[in-house]
Amino acid sequence: MLNIKKLHKSYPIGDSSLHVLKGIDLSVDSGEMVAIMGSSGSGKSTLLNIIGMLDEADEGEYILDGVPIKNLTEKKAAIYRNKFLGFIFQSFNLINYKNALDNVALPLYYQGMKRQERQELALFHLGKVGLEPWAHHLPNELSGGQKQRVAIARALAANPKLLLADEPTGALDTKTSYEIMEFIQQLNDEGKTILIVTHEEDIAQMCKRIVRLKDGLIMEDEKVEQVRASQYV
Amino acid sequence: MFDRDLWREIFQSINMNRTRSVLSGFTVAFAILLFTILFGIANGLNNTFAEAFADDANNSIFIQSGTTTKANKGYQAGRQIQFKNKDYDYIKEEYGDDVQFITSRIYLNVNASFRNEKNSYSVRAVHPDHQFLENTKIKEGRYINQLDLDNKSKVVVIGRLVEEDLFLKTTALGKYLSLNGLQYKIVGIFTDDGGDNEERLIYMPVSTAQRVYGNNDYVDQINLTYNPNMNYNKAIAFSNTLTKDLKDRFDVASSDQRAIRVRNLANESKTVNQMTFGLGVIIIVIGFGTLIAGIVGVSNIMIFIVKERTKEIGIRKALGASPKSIISIILMESVLITAIAGYVGLLIGMGVLEFVGPSLEKYFIKDPSVSITLVIGATITLIIAGGIAGYLPAKKASKIKPIVALRDD
Numbered sequence: 001m002l003n004i005k006k007l008h009k010s011y012p013i014g015d016s017s018l019h020v021l022k023g024i025d026l027s028v029d030s031g032e033m034v035a036i037m038g039s040s041g042s043g044k045s046t047l048l049n050i051i052g053m054l055d056e057a058d059e060g061e062y063i064l065d066g067v068p069i070k071n072l073t074e075k076k077a078a079i080y081r082n083k084f085l086g087f088i089f090q091s092f093n094l095i096n097y098k099n100a101l102d103n104v105a106l107p108l109y110y111q112g113m114k115r116q117e118r119q120e121l122a123l124f125h126l127g128k129v130g131l132e133p134w135a136h137h138l139p140n141e142l143s144g145g146q147k148q149r150v151a152i153a154r155a156l157a158a159n160p161k162l163l164l165a166d167e168p169t170g171a172l173d174t175k176t177s178y179e180i181m182e183f184i185q186q187l188n189d190e191g192k193t194i195l196i197v198t199h200e201e202d203i204a205q206m207c208k209r210i211v212r213l214k215d216g217l218i219m220e221d222e223k224v225e226q227v228r229a230s231q232y233v
Numbered sequence: 234m235f236d237r238d239l240w241r242e243i244f245q246s247i248n249m250n251r252t253r254s255v256l257s258g259f260t261v262a263f264a265i266l267l268f269t270i271l272f273g274i275a276n277g278l279n280n281t282f283a284e285a286f287a288d289d290a291n292n293s294i295f296i297q298s299g300t301t302t303k304a305n306k307g308y309q310a311g312r313q314i315q316f317k318n319k320d321y322d323y324i325k326e327e328y329g330d331d332v333q334f335i336t337s338r339i340y341l342n343v344n345a346s347f348r349n350e351k352n353s354y355s356v357r358a359v360h361p362d363h364q365f366l367e368n369t370k371i372k373e374g375r376y377i378n379q380l381d382l383d384n385k386s387k388v389v390v391i392g393r394l395v396e397e398d399l400f401l402k403t404t405a406l407g408k409y410l411s412l413n414g415l416q417y418k419i420v421g422i423f424t425d426d427g428g429d430n431e432e433r434l435i436y437m438p439v440s441t442a443q444r445v446y447g448n449n450d451y452v453d454q455i456n457l458t459y460n461p462n463m464n465y466n467k468a469i470a471f472s473n474t475l476t477k478d479l480k481d482r483f484d485v486a487s488s489d490q491r492a493i494r495v496r497n498l499a500n501e502s503k504t505v506n507q508m509t510f511g512l513g514v515i516i517i518v519i520g521f522g523t524l525i526a527g528i529v530g531v532s533n534i535m536i537f538i539v540k541e542r543t544k545e546i547g548i549r550k551a552l553g554a555s556p557k558s559i560i561s562i563i564l565m566e567s568v569l570i571t572a573i574a575g576y577v578g579l580l581i582g583m584g585v586l587e588f589v590g591p592s593l594e595k596y597f598i599k600d601p602s603v604s605i606t607l608v609i610g611a612t613i614t615l616i617i618a619g620g621i622a623g624y625l626p627a628k629k630a631s632k633i634k635p636i637v638a639l640r641d642d
Contacts, residue, residue: 054634075555081551081552093547093639097250102245106549107553110554
């Protein structure tokens with residue numbers, strides 16, 4: 001599904017540059033649920049952004065579903081993002097003037113789907129996260145957990161091969177966090193490949209594999225016994 | 234461009250961000266409003282000028298005589314100079330093509346009556362060319378013609394107000410009007426833009442007046458227009474030569490200012506034309522100034538909008554929006570707002586001119602109005618400027634990495 005070799009990334013800071021990723025090798029198979037852990041500054045978000053094609057690597061090889069991701073034009077990157085990837089952000093990143101339904105339907109709009117069709121599909125995905133009654137509410141009328149569920153529905157709408165979550169529970173309380181994790185686990189059970197960046201140990205333990213980063217290198221990469229979130233809910 | 238979904242996106246964005254839309258629209262509407270009003274006022278001033286000089290042909294030269302103030306060639310000062318028909322013929326023959334229209338004028342005052350209605354009027358006895366010199370407009374019938382002159386016919390052309398005064402509601406054409414007891418046939422009724430006094434005049438053939446009121450060949454004044462192909466300097470040179478020739482002809486000292494007076498409207502119309510030109514320049518400066526202010530306003534707003542929407546752009550890009558779709562959504566929105574706001578500004582501006590216009594006449598602003606083409610042109614300029622001003626930041630926004638945009642809180 002995902003193959004990364006010798007990935008490097010630096011950011012310019014004034015005259016010098018900060019070497020964030022110093023040669024990452026990572027391979028993720030279909031159906032895996034991987035937590036990427038590390039303290040802040042370890043490069044975990046940078047890695048996720050590169051995987052998500054939101055950012056570009058300086059060096060190294062990145063193959064996603066057999067397609068080498070390199071020197072993409074903006075247009076091509078847009079098409080790949082739309083086709084391959086679903087994003088879940090810590091700060092939800094919903095468009096605040098669009099209601100839940102329209103937010104979910106947005107990736108489908110960029111796929112060129114007809115309005116009627118995408119509204120139906122968006123409603124179906126909202127139903128899956130249990131927010132069908134809230135379809136016509138604006139984001140600021142929803143709670144944090146609800147917003148994140150709308151964001152998940154949006155990430156799922158385009159039926160991506162890979163789901164990327166950047167601190168998906170970072171802005172939520174423990175109870176809501178577990179509810180969201182329970183939902184993400186269900187998606188994984190259904191066969192979605194999921195990558196989660198987190199610095200919370202309990203969230204990481206709910207994945208099937210934990211990759212620990214430190215100073216831009218992978219320190220540890222272990223399969224773990226998945227803790228089901230449902231037992232806390 | 235006619236993608237319904239794109240328009241739906243744009244309308245949603247406008248509708249849900251009303252404050253932003255209204256504020257940016259306001260700038261444009263205000264610029265167009267100012268543009269319309271200022272242009273309208275300037276046009277109104279121009280109209281006033283145009284009207285003030287509409288009465289007479291502005292290439293007119295008036296030649297009048299008086300008494301000499303200086304002794305010359307054996308003649309004493311205080312001699313009366315009298316123009317006669319032969320002077321009219323002399324000018325006409327001597328200057329040929331330099332003269333466009335020429336007429337003599339004799340002034341008379343008469344008591345006119347028709348049945349029981351009486352009034353006194355000024356009469357001008359003239360040549361047929363007088364019609365063009367005075368911009369007289371024939372309402373009914375005809376003007377004095379050469380045949381009238383040759384036959385010394387007792388015919389008159391009366392002003393609209395003379396007809397109103399004496400003939401009440403009936404038509405005067407073809408009827409006989411009594412002037413100091415003599416019957417004249419009315420062959421025409423005229424109107425004149427020069428005001429009421431000009432329409433209370435009676436014209437008759439110069440030869441008729443000479444026979445009936447003195448049996449001589451005197452004329453009071455000779456009016457002419459010079460060839461309109463002459464420029465101002467040539468026209469002034471022409472009237473100088475004319476003055477000199479006439480002074481020689483009547484043995485008047487060249488420094489005598491009273492005996493023969495030649496008034497050339499070219500002098501005045503040069504001033505007027507310079508004024509009109511000056512106004513034109515002011516109009517253009519005002520127009521450009523307002524437009525530039527509007528363009529700067531639109532550009533600022535576009536930069537602000539793109540800045541404000543950076544995060545949204547990041548989200549859209551993360552969800553698979555192509556750079557092209559980002560640019561088009563931002564541009565179309567701004568073009569739409571600019572167009573609608575420009576139209577609103579235009580309507581308000583025209584409304585204000587229409588409403589306030591009539592009360593401005595006492596400030597020398599007459600019929601302040603603008604041509605719709607001009608204002609639409611201005612609006613389109615603003616739209617294009619807004620488009621260009623918006624395109625650059627939109628293009629830049631479409632290029633920022635989504636991660637940078639998403640980090641931007």
